[in-house]
Amino acid sequence: MAPGTDDVSCQPQAWRGTQGRLSREEEADRALNHTQFRPGTNWCLLILFVGIIFSVPVTQCLVELDAGSGKAHRFEWLSRLAPNFSRGAPWLRFWEIFPSSQTIKSTEKKLDESSVLSRWILPWAQSALTGLGGTGNKEVYTGNGGWLFYRPDVDYVIGPPFLDPVRLEQKRRDTGTQPDPIQAIIRFKSQLAQRNVDLLVLPIPVKPCVEGDRLSSLVPAGKVLQNPSFAEFKRRLQAAGIKVLDLGPRLVSAKQDQGNAYLETDTHWRPEIMEVAAHEVAAVLATLPPTKPLSLQSTIRQATNLGDIFALLKLPTSQTIYHPETVNIRTIAEGSSLWHPDRGADVLILGDSFCNIYSWQQMGWGESAGFVEHLSKALGGRPLDCIVRNSDGAFATREILGHDLSRGNDRLAGKKIVIWEFAARELAFGNWKSIDMEVGKPAPSHFLSLKSGQDLIVSGVVEEMSEVPLPGSIPYKDHVATIKLGELSSSGPLLADSTDALVYLWSMRDNVWTRAAHLRSGDQVKVHLFSWDDYSDQYEKFNRSELEGADLQLQEPTWGELTE
Numbered sequence: 388m389a390p391g392t393d394d395v396s397c398q399p400q401a402w403r404g405t406q407g408r409l410s411r412e413e414e415a416d417r418a419l420n421h422t423q424f425r426p427g428t429n430w431c432l433l434i435l436f437v438g439i440i441f442s443v444p445v446t447q448c449l450v451e452l453d454a455g456s457g458k459a460h461r462f463e464w465l466s467r468l469a470p471n472f473s474r475g476a477p478w479l480r481f482w483e484i485f486p487s488s489q490t491i492k493s494t495e496k497k498l499d500e501s502s503v504l505s506r507w508i509l510p511w512a513q514s515a516l517t518g519l520g521g522t523g524n525k526e527v528y529t530g531n532g533g534w535l536f537y538r539p540d541v542d543y544v545i546g547p548p549f550l551d552p553v554r555l556e557q558k559r560r561d562t563g564t565q566p567d568p569i570q571a572i573i574r575f576k577s578q579l580a581q582r583n584v585d586l587l588v589l590p591i592p593v594k595p596c597v598e599g600d601r602l603s604s605l606v607p608a609g610k611v612l613q614n615p616s617f618a619e620f621k622r623r624l625q626a627a628g629i630k631v632l633d634l635g636p637r638l639v640s641a642k643q644d645q646g647n648a649y650l651e652t653d654t655h656w657r658p659e660i661m662e663v664a665a666h667e668v669a670a671v672l673a674t675l676p677p678t679k680p681l682s683l684q685s686t687i688r689q690a691t692n693l694g695d696i697f698a699l700l701k702l703p704t705s706q707t708i709y710h711p712e713t714v715n716i717r718t719i720a721e722g723s724s725l726w727h728p729d730r731g732a733d734v735l736i737l738g739d740s741f742c743n744i745y746s747w748q749q750m751g752w753g754e755s756a757g758f759v760e761h762l763s764k765a766l767g768g769r770p771l772d773c774i775v776r777n778s779d780g781a782f783a784t785r786e787i788l789g790h791d792l793s794r795g796n797d798r799l800a801g802k803k804i805v806i807w808e809f810a811a812r813e814l815a816f817g818n819w820k821s822i823d824m825e826v827g828k829p830a831p832s833h834f835l836s837l838k839s840g841q842d843l844i845v846s847g848v849v850e851e852m853s854e855v856p857l858p859g860s861i862p863y864k865d866h867v868a869t870i871k872l873g874e875l876s877s878s879g880p881l882l883a884d885s886t887d888a889l890v891y892l893w894s895m896r897d898n899v900w901t902r903a904a905h906l907r908s909g910d911q912v913k914v915h916l917f918s919w920d921d922y923s924d925q926y927e928k929f930n931r932s933e934l935e936g937a938d939l940q941l942q943e944p945t946w947g948e949l950t951e
Contacts, residue, residue: 447502510703517700518708526699526860533709534601535652535696537862539812540593541602548616549815564818568781569623571819575785575807576629578824582799587671588624589808591656591664591741592635594649596811597642609643611635614815632671634664651712653694653752654810654862655744658716662761668806669765675803678733680768683726685717690745690753695862698898716745716753719760726760727924729770733801736762736773737784738808740863743775747928749865750777758808772802777863777930780809781817786933789822793941797826827941834942835875835885837918844950847872847888849910851939853932858898867931868894868903870947871939872914889939890914890947891922891931902949914947922946 409417516522521529528536547554550569558566565571576586596613599606606612613635624631638656641663642648648660656664691713702708719726736742736759744750746757759773776783784807791798799805809817837843851871858864872888892914894904906912926946 443502510701513700514702514706514708517702524700527696528602530598530602531604532601533651534598535694535700535709536595536598536602537593537654537696537699539816540654540810541595543593543614543812543815544595544599544612546614546815548619549614550616550619562818565820566818568814568817568819569620571781571821572624572629572807573627574821575824576627579799579805582802584799584802585804586629587668587804587806588629588631589668589806590620590631590633590811590814591808592638593810593812594654596635597638597648609639611639613811617811617814620814630671632668634667637663637667650694650714652697652709653692653712653744654696655694655741655752658714658745658752658756661741661745661758662717662765665758665761665765668762672734672766672804675734675766675769678769681721681726681763681770683764683768684720684722685764686720688716688718688753688756690714690716690751692751695750698864699859699862701859714752716756717761718753718756719764720755725755726763728759728773730772730798731801732770732772733803734769734771734806735788735798735802735804736771736775736806736808737788738773738775738806739780739784739810740777741810742773742808743777743928746775749929750863772798774798775928777928778861779813779817781813781819782822783931785822787927789824790941792824793827794943795826795828799824799826832942833884833886835882835888835916835945836943837916837945839918839920842915842917843877843882844913844915845872845875845877845882845888846911846913847875849906849908849912850887851908851934852906853934855894855900855904855932856930858895858900861930863930864895864898865893865929866895867891867926867929869932869934869944870903870906871934872912888914888916888947889934889942889944890916891919891926891944892947892949913950915950916945916947919944919946 513524517529523529523535523538526538528538528541530536543549549555550567555566558564572586572588579586592611592613595602596611599610599612600608621631621633638648638660641660645657645659647657649656691711693709693711697709721727738759740750742758744757745753746755746760748754759771759775763769763771774784774787776787788798835843835845849870850873853869855868856866868891870890870892872890873886875882875886875888892903893901895901
C-alpha cells in the first residue's frame with residue numbers, strides 16, 4: 388500500500404476506537420480479561436481477600452464465645468437482627484423471622500461501630516491520623532493549636548439556611564420530624580400566654596460561632612459566625628412579639644477580654660463567659676417584681692477535665708496529643724447546702740447542657756456552678772425553677788414540662804416567665820415537634836404507680852424499649868432508656884390491679900452499655916422498682932430516650948434496677 392494511505396487495520400491495536408484510540412471501557416476490558424498471573428497467584432489473592440472478609444465475623448464470634456463475655460451477650464447481634472427467630476416465631480408465619488431492611492441497616496451500623504476489631508484497631512488508627520495529620524473523624528473537626536470542634540456545630544454555621552422552605556420540606560419528608568423552629572416557638576409562646584406567662588428565647592452560640600478563628604486562620608478574630616437564616620429567625624420572632632436574646636456579640640466582646648470563650652476540647656463555654664451570659668439575662672429580667680431573696684455565697688474551685696469532643700475521637704487512654712484543661716469555677720451555695728431549684732419560683736428555665744456543664748458533677752467540670760445557679764445569684768439571690776436535659780434542646784425540656792402538666796402536676800402555676808435556652812445548632816438539626824401544654828387530671832390506669840418511699844421487686848416481660856445510642860456516638864457518656872413492662876407479677880402488696888409499668892433505667896454508664904441496653908422486646912426480666920419522685924432530681928438531667936405514644940407519655944414512670 389502506498390505511503391500515506393489511511394488504513395486503520397494496519398495501525399497498532401492500542402489506537403483503535405474513537406479518533407483511532409481505544410475507549411476507557413475497552414482498555415479496562417482488555418486489561419481485566421488478558422492479565423496473566425503466575426501460577427498460584429490468583430488463588431493466593433482470592434484466599435487473602437476472603438480471609439480478610441471473614442476475619443471480622445469470625446473474630447467477633449470467637450470473642451463472644453469466650454466464657455468471660457457472659458451468656459447474655461453472646462451473639463446479641465444475631466438476636467437483634469432476627470428477634471422473632473430467637474424467640475421462636477410460629478412456623479406458619481415463617482416470614483416473621485426475616486429482618487426488615489431498617490433492622491438490617493441498624494444492626495450493620497451497630498456492628499460497624501462496636502465490633503471487637505473496631506474497638507481494638509480504631510483508637511490506634513485514630514491516634515495515628517490525628518497525631519500525624521491533625522485528622523478528626525465523622526463527629527470531630529480538628530482546629531488550630533489543639534482545639535476541637537463538634538461537627539454538627541460547624542455544619543450549622545457553614546450549612547444551608549435552616550429556614551429555607553425547600554430544605555424544611557425535604558427534612559420533613561426525609562426524617563418525619565417538624566424542622567421549623569419558628570412554628571414551634573410561636574406556638575409555645577401562645578400556650579404560655581394563655582397562662583399569662585412570658586417567654587424569653589435564648590439560643591446559645593455554638594463554639595464555631597465565637598471561636599471560628601480557632602478552626603480556620605481565614606476567619607478574623609472578633610467576628611461572630613452564624614447560619615445565614617439566624618438574622619431572619621430573630622426578626623420573625625421579634626415581629627411575633629417574642630423576646631430573643633442574641634448573646635453572640637457580647638460573647639465575642641468578652642472573649643477579647645478573657646482570651647478564650649469556649650473550652651478547647653469541649654462543646655461548651657468557659658465558666659467566666661457563662662457568668663457574663665448570666666448577667667446579660669439578669670439585665671433582661673430586671674423588671675420582675677422582687678421576691679424574698681436567698682442568701683447565696685460563692686466559692687472558687689478548680690475543675691480539670693478533657694472535654695466531650697475529645698471523647699468522640701475515641702483515642703487510646705495512653706494518648707498524649709490532647710491534655711486536660713483547668714478552669715476556675717464559682718460554686719454557689721445557700722449556707723451549708725449547694726444551690727437547688729425551687730418549684731414554687733416564678734421563673735422557669737428550660738435548658739440543655741449549656742446550663743448543666745458546671746452544674747452537674749457527672750459532666751466532669753464541677754457542680755452547683757452552672758448557668759442557672761449564677762443567674763440566681765446575678766438576680767440578687769432570686770429563687771429559680773429549672774428543667775434541664777443535656778440534649779435535644781428543641782423538644783426535650785418542653786416534653787418534660789408537657790408530661791408534668793398532663794399528669795396533673797402544674798409546673799406553670801405561679802410562673803411569670805419561662806426562659807427557653809438551647810444550643811443554636813438545634814435551629815438547623817432539632818426536632819421542633821408540637822407538644823401539648825394542657826393541665827390534665829390523673830386518670831385510672833393499669834400502670835404501676837409508686838409513691839415516694841415505696842419500692843417493689845417485680846417480674847415482667849419487656850414489651851417496648853426506647854432507642855439506646857452507641858457508646859461514643861454522642862457527646863454524653865451516660866444514658867437512661869425507657870421500657871414498658873407487661874405481665875407484671877410480684878409477691879408484694881403494691882401491685883393491686885397494675886399489669887404494666889413504665890420504667891426508666893440505666894442503659895449506658897461512662898460510655899459502656901449496661902445490661903439494660905441489651906434488652907429487647909419479649910425478654911423476661913426481674914426489676915427492682917422505685918418511685919420516680921425519689922430519683923427525678925438526681926437523674927432528670929441525664930440524656931434520656933422516651934417511648935412514643937401519647938398513652939405512654941401520660942403514665943407515671945418508675946425508676947428501675949435490674950436484678951439477677
